[in-house]
Amino acid sequence: MKCNESVRSQVPLVHCITNYVTVNDVANALLACGGSPIMADDIGEVADITSISNALVLNIGTLNARTVASMVKAGQTANEKGIPVVLDPVGAGASALRNETTRELVEKVRFAIIRGNLSEMSFIAGLEVSTRGVDSSEADSGNDPVAVAKAVASAHGCIAAITGAEDVVTDGQRVAKIQNGVPQMGKITGTGCMLSGVVGAYVGACQDRFQAVVAAVASMGIAGEMSLDKEGHKGTGSLHIGIIDALSQIDDDTIEKRGKIQYEA
Amino acid sequence: MKCNESVRSQVPLVHCITNYVTVNDVANALLACGGSPIMADDIGEVADITSISNALVLNIGTLNARTVASMVKAGQTANEKGIPVVLDPVGAGASALRNETTRELVEKVRFAIIRGNLSEMSFIAGLEVSTRGVDSSEADSGNDPVAVAKAVASAHGCIAAITGAEDVVTDGQRVAKIQNGVPQMGKITGTGCMLSGVVGAYVGACQDRFQAVVAAVASMGIAGEMSLDKEGHKGTGSLHIGIIDALSQIDDDTIEKRGKIQYEA
Amino acid sequence: MKCNESVRSQVPLVHCITNYVTVNDVANALLACGGSPIMADDIGEVADITSISNALVLNIGTLNARTVASMVKAGQTANEKGIPVVLDPVGAGASALRNETTRELVEKVRFAIIRGNLSEMSFIAGLEVSTRGVDSSEADSGNDPVAVAKAVASAHGCIAAITGAEDVVTDGQRVAKIQNGVPQMGKITGTGCMLSGVVGAYVGACQDRFQAVVAAVASMGIAGEMSLDKEGHKGTGSLHIGIIDALSQIDDDTIEKRGKIQYEA
Numbered sequence: 001m002k003c004n005e006s007v008r009s010q011v012p013l014v015h016c017i018t019n020y021v022t023v024n025d026v027a028n029a030l031l032a033c034g035g036s037p038i039m040a041d042d043i044g045e046v047a048d049i050t051s052i053s054n055a056l057v058l059n060i061g062t063l064n065a066r067t068v069a070s071m072v073k074a075g076q077t078a079n080e081k082g083i084p085v086v087l088d089p090v091g092a093g094a095s096a097l098r099n100e101t102t103r104e105l106v107e108k109v110r111f112a113i114i115r116g117n118l119s120e121m122s123f124i125a126g127l128e129v130s131t132r133g134v135d136s137s138e139a140d141s142g143n144d145p146v147a148v149a150k151a152v153a154s155a156h157g158c159i160a161a162i163t164g165a166e167d168v169v170t171d172g173q174r175v176a177k178i179q180n181g182v183p184q185m186g187k188i189t190g191t192g193c194m195l196s197g198v199v200g201a202y203v204g205a206c207q208d209r210f211q212a213v214v215a216a217v218a219s220m221g222i223a224g225e226m227s228l229d230k231e232g233h234k235g236t237g238s239l240h241i242g243i244i245d246a247l248s249q250i251d252d253d254t255i256e257k258r259g260k261i262q263y264e265a
Numbered sequence: 266m267k268c269n270e271s272v273r274s275q276v277p278l279v280h281c282i283t284n285y286v287t288v289n290d291v292a293n294a295l296l297a298c299g300g301s302p303i304m305a306d307d308i309g310e311v312a313d314i315t316s317i318s319n320a321l322v323l324n325i326g327t328l329n330a331r332t333v334a335s336m337v338k339a340g341q342t343a344n345e346k347g348i349p350v351v352l353d354p355v356g357a358g359a360s361a362l363r364n365e366t367t368r369e370l371v372e373k374v375r376f377a378i379i380r381g382n383l384s385e386m387s388f389i390a391g392l393e394v395s396t397r398g399v400d401s402s403e404a405d406s407g408n409d410p411v412a413v414a415k416a417v418a419s420a421h422g423c424i425a426a427i428t429g430a431e432d433v434v435t436d437g438q439r440v441a442k443i444q445n446g447v448p449q450m451g452k453i454t455g456t457g458c459m460l461s462g463v464v465g466a467y468v469g470a471c472q473d474r475f476q477a478v479v480a481a482v483a484s485m486g487i488a489g490e491m492s493l494d495k496e497g498h499k500g501t502g503s504l505h506i507g508i509i510d511a512l513s514q515i516d517d518d519t520i521e522k523r524g525k526i527q528y529e530a
Numbered sequence: 531m532k533c534n535e536s537v538r539s540q541v542p543l544v545h546c547i548t549n550y551v552t553v554n555d556v557a558n559a560l561l562a563c564g565g566s567p568i569m570a571d572d573i574g575e576v577a578d579i580t581s582i583s584n585a586l587v588l589n590i591g592t593l594n595a596r597t598v599a600s601m602v603k604a605g606q607t608a609n610e611k612g613i614p615v616v617l618d619p620v621g622a623g624a625s626a627l628r629n630e631t632t633r634e635l636v637e638k639v640r641f642a643i644i645r646g647n648l649s650e651m652s653f654i655a656g657l658e659v660s661t662r663g664v665d666s667s668e669a670d671s672g673n674d675p676v677a678v679a680k681a682v683a684s685a686h687g688c689i690a691a692i693t694g695a696e697d698v699v700t701d702g703q704r705v706a707k708i709q710n711g712v713p714q715m716g717k718i719t720g721t722g723c724m725l726s727g728v729v730g731a732y733v734g735a736c737q738d739r740f741q742a743v744v745a746a747v748a749s750m751g752i753a754g755e756m757s758l759d760k761e762g763h764k765g766t767g768s769l770h771i772g773i774i775d776a777l778s779q780i781d782d783d784t785i786e787k788r789g790k791i792q793y794e795a
Contacts (some may be wrong), residue, residue: 020288020304020550021289022292023550024551024552024555024720025289027551028719028766029718031717031718031719032400036665037719038621038624039549039550039551040592040621040625041594044595044623044626044627045627046626047628048624048625048626052624061304063310064306065309066333094314095305095314097307097313126777158613187297187513188293189289189293189302190289190292190298208542230764234294234496235507235511235513235514236293236508236512236513237293237297237505237508237510238506241767241768241770241771242765242767242768242771244767245764247766248766248767253472262456270722271727284569286554286569287552287554289646308558326569327570327571329572329596359578359582360570360579361578362575362578363575368785400566422685452559452561453559454557454567455557497763499772500775500776500778501558501561501774501775501777501778502558502562502771502774503772505771506771
């Protein structure tokens, strides 16, 4: 698998409708891994922008009425054109609006990939959740990530990725567990959002979407490890910048050598 | 006082309705000091989000009609539930809209803390001001910070914090003057916004709100000093990242040892 | 020419209506070079804010109906008051909305400076373009930057700046070509946006606008070179921070010594 090589040679254009908290990091992470980001959320242009893109990423981190309508339109345009769509259901479970929006999006748009933490994915799987803000809730930690991911993948015909201490990626059949990453990443906002952007680049450039998501997820964990080694001991500001540095230097070799990926039937 | 320990052990959820210029830094500063940020500004969810939070921070840096209505609703929800609300009146005095919005907010919402620069706080105290943009104006530098802070604290039954070369915190009775910080911090956008976020974390986790605000204000100044020592000589980009680094490493010991805090009757 | 000295001594207030992707970098770049940024986009306050500013920067990177109306109002206010206005037509050519907005802005507002990449500027010059997202398109690389810049300058009575491997600045008569910069800057989002902000500061403080734009463009390229030397080998995250560091340290001497500027008739 030469996923990263594909990203760096094809430079997929990734249309992101994403939150304003981490949007700069998402753009820089996308550029670092070899993609090309374009952020556009006005309903008057999202169809145009999606149409020239290789992937679309929808992230509800700071959703509002105006941008949710744009997400639906962009998502439906992508579906018509066969462009893969990634959903990052930030904070699903934390408010009625996020719950309704998540339901509306999965009903109206066909997602190629849904990526979230265990609480968010548990909500999508139809389980009772007690999300606390945008972080995964302790109370939901009893849910089995593999079962939850498989439920989401089956219900929505997509690849499901749950990120946490151990990441799980599944297409409903194949399951990969990924052990990369460092706990300090939880002290930086946006590692999940950045990963969703990077996933967009990988699926925008690679044929095998399951392998593309596995590689993208591993690359983000490895980036955290590399950053902590080099810069992160200084504190979370340096860890943050070091993650972008690492993403700009990770290639398929790095992923192969450092990836702690285990496949299950 | 073990304010920072309380923040790090309780991990208060801090709901921020804040400007899009510095929102990423506010989130990372909140995480660095031990809190957990959630940014949400749609009127359809702010009551839900505030209700699960330990503090609410309202910052008018890039206010608009949509988010001002959300600020009022979130603030009133916080008041009903006894959740402390922090106001950062960015640029009050600089436009009629900011003036009217500031007046509307202090009229409709009961603030636990109001934090701003001398121009902004002079405006809230009802003095004539000549704010120049978002920085404190030379022309207002004749106003006495202690008198202005006491006026704000008395008029609004809150803790007032004025940050500048010397910071002043008062609950109307007790006064603390804090001498930490470095002038180079004025060359980075968002140190004030970050501080307001950090204040939200501290008052969300500590019983004694006056001491919590004093500790938060001192911690930001100390972070500037630590960053300038370690990284900041490289320039303002490194100073910026070094401040987040320092916030992630400051604990109550650091504040006690490095804090230049003087109490007055 | 002591453009940077003028910026650092006058600290021009620069009103930016800009995209939410790179807004933090624009503010920090403006502060680093000696200016003072203020971001405000509500139609209820843009006239007030522009009126107290020394320059106005309009950037359509994440345009929407609400902010386009604010851009027109701010631009017309600036025209009435004789305040220079900078246009950064991000992604012009990439969607019908961006095209229409760009046309509306140049029709309703008189710009002192228009700065973009070759695709964006070719669109404004009325050429057929095939912009791909927010980056300049290969397909447009056959256009002659000097001819395109001269066409824009003549048609709109402005200074036109096209940035790329070689930058071109012209007032329609005088032409400067600038060879500073490093290709790695293309892997960071926002170097163009930051430059437009810096241009705002330079034209807000310097009499000779042509020389001011030349100095601003050179300073951004030099910042990229300085950053790559010192920090950028670590990766694109460090390159990004190093650019802000360098902008905070560049003065007229640096520009004179390191600037690779060539004037043509």
